[in-house]
Amino acid sequence: MGKGFYISKPLGFVLFGLGVGAVLTIFALSVVYSQEKRKNEVNARDGTRMVTTAAPHSTSAPSNEPWDKYRLPDTLLPEYYNVTLWPRLVPDEQGMYIFTGKSGVALTCVKETNLIIIHSNELNFTLTSEMHHAKLTGLGGTSAPVILKTWFQIQTQFMVILLKEKLQVGKSYWLYMEFHGELSDDLGGFYRSQYTENGVKKVVATTQMQPTAARNAFPCFDEPSMKAVFHLTLLHSAGTVALANGMELGTENVTIDDQEVLQTRFEPTEKMSTYLLAFVISEFTNLRSPPEANIRIWGRREAIESGQGDYALSVTFPILKYLENYYNTTYPLSKSDQVALPDFAAGAMENWGLVTYREQSLFYDPKVSSNEDKEWVVTVITHELAHMWFGNLVTMRWWNDLWLNEGFASYVSYLGADYAEPTWNIKDLMVLQQVQRAFGVDALVSSHPLSSREDEVITPDQIDQLFDTITYSKGAAVLRMLSEFLTESAFAKGLHNYLHEYAYSNTVYTDLWKKLQEVSYSSIQLPASINEIMNRWILQMGFPVVTIDTRTGSISQQHFLIQPDAVVDKPSDYNYEWFVPVTWMKSGSNMGQHWLLTKTASYEPMKTDTDWLLANLNVAGYYRVNYDPQNWERLLTQLTADHKNLNMIIHRAQIINITLALRTTKYLYEEKEYIPWESAIRNLEYFFLMFDRTEVYGPLQTYLQRKVKPLFDHFKVITSNWTRKPPRYMDQYNQINAVSMACKTGVKGCSELTRMWYRQWMKNPDSNPIPPNLKITVYCNAIAAGGVEEWDFGWQMFKNSTIAAEAEKLLYGLSCTKEPWLLNRYLEFTIEPNLVRKQDVTFAIVYISGNVIGQPLVWDFVRANWEHITKDYDDGSFFFGRLIQGITKKFSTEFDLQQLQRFKEDIAASSFSFGTQAIEQAIEQTKANIKWVSENKVQVMNWLIEQSA
Structure with a gap:
């Protein structure tokens, strides 16, 4: 799910403050610092290392019958499907939207069996005979056994077909079924989205x-290794267009059940996995590239005709060409369709040849959208197109290796986006956006390894839970590290060989290691095989903190946890030191690399009494660094x-002692560059989260006000009193920081500026004077400073907006009001689908919880x-995890912890079947917050008071 683990821009900043500031930089490492300081004093450096991992999911089946197991038996292989589907875009007499279908699958028997077990969920079947829901015939002159019985296993989502005799090994059969299902609005499977255009509802x-x-769409062998060719036919009403993975072969008028409909057939797909199938029936229109490229951008007519798809079209072709060159492999399909959907749960999905997106992930309007919106579009497109080869052409055998698909696409998205927009320096942002985000979650006891055994990931819920920060961001971080120490050219060459050998088939991650090893033997000196090096990073959770003593040259590693003294179970047998590529430089410009292969070592070149030493250059390695x-x-x-x-800016995030961390902010009054300010703000966000309800908040606000005021004044000057856009791209980003922090800390003139812009807009709703890059900040601060009039205007503009980014x-700005009754009203709106789209419910609730007044309201x-909030979501575990992570980020008291633990007990006692991992992580995070506040509140308060003296 390319950028499938979707975090909206405002939510990303909210969660990032927790992940980076809390876990990475301040409270956890401050514990390490104090420990290391004591060890320095007694010259004893060997601490106890503890590797932990999340307990494996229970996979015990209710019986030993094959239909009670969640995995398909290895007796049959699908070869190709013929599928015809007819979705109704108007409700029936009962008010339901339905679809009907018929499908056949050619399957080959590879092991003798008298059972056909095929996935089916929430489908109702027509009896093809007086007794059975399926019809079986032989292919190639083979006779088919008689069907004795068919039934459904609801828990394992199987249709089971019992045969009178056994199927013959090596013979092929044709299984035919007719069925119907609901075209619901749960954002999963075959579902419906809707929008209004010119006052008319469109489905x-x-x-x-x-x-x-x-x-959920048709009966199939729904596992990634069960690849097959799909022949698709879609029936649809006049005035609509049908799209699928393959190019349309033709559309004709047909009459079915006395109804005249259109019938569109598509070219057969390549051999592919079921999860990559896609079809869309709509009244959308498109933009297209020159015919030889065959790229089309689809969406609502109003959006396409207003130019919102122009940017996506302009970057898709160069990105595809970049990826062809990067992989040294031609794009494997005849066309590339990209569709913007009004309702979509994730950020986008890499369906082969028919990529689907949230509108915000594909559409960009330069008059309304911000730089961040544009950056999001280009990185998401690159992420999805990277999957066309890595993930689609070559696919993981099972979901336990999902990290390789998503981590790789997340990493490559920065390379492709940098190629498409070379002046933006997007690659410089990967440390902030991916590596540090991964550190935040991976320092928890409740984290998990990147890859686990297949038998630990069985049920749909267990699979859903893998779509998380570890899979996406840590996956990207460790692959970036691998590419760095192999060199990017060797990495790319190994990828080409991997794609060439395993095209249209399935692999496990070690297959990639083998291909990378083959190109690395002659050119790169490694301390061990790639398999041995990388297994230590993917088969055990967490990451090391590498401690360097420049006085002695000693270097050591220890598993980094935010609760170093935690006692946890360790179900995994994998418990080794990491093989750490330690790059370093000294102030005398000496640079080098040293592999740390053991718990402790001595390395003389790192010894110095006068020079500063900086390790893990550009944070290329997935580890933290501590020093004497x-x-x-x-x-x-x-x-x-x-x-x-x-280099110094990026590494500042590793400073660990609270006083040291705060001291790095003292010079900010003279800083004008984006990355230092962005790094500082993201790290300081944890202070705001922990202290915005305490007596520390006032001194913190006063201190930061003095730091940000010169930046605010600087932008006032270079923009001619806020009337022009800053000329430099990164300055346009930093202008957001200047205004946002100035308003947050009470800099004179900031609140007045945001209210002035917002009031101008209220007077003339058809002409928004607010600079696109500053809209989030202006909406939030103006609504916070206003009352019901400002909120109601914002709500009306939200409802009227035809641009998703706007x-x-x-949606975020409305959460900033200080009126509790307005926040409660907003919360009630979130569970009304006619008011807030289901895709936006999580974000709206989390935004409100970020408001110090809204947080207790949200929790209640x-x-x-x-x-009620979660019952309609097909991806419930994913949805619930985002929700819990967001609404508990401020929890920092024993009372908060007791409530959270009670909530966990309530869920365990109910029929709710997902979200346990998210709650465990929230409990662990809350405990860490409590510990940090108790250890550092007084220290922070005293330091801030000293600075104001």
């Missing part, structure tokens, strides 16, 4: 099959003296309504 039939929902106090002081001095040095900015609301 779209569309799909989201990943990971286990193709079985003397080196920390030298680094801090260098940072203050050379604050524009990008709607999301307003979610506990009272959680079954």
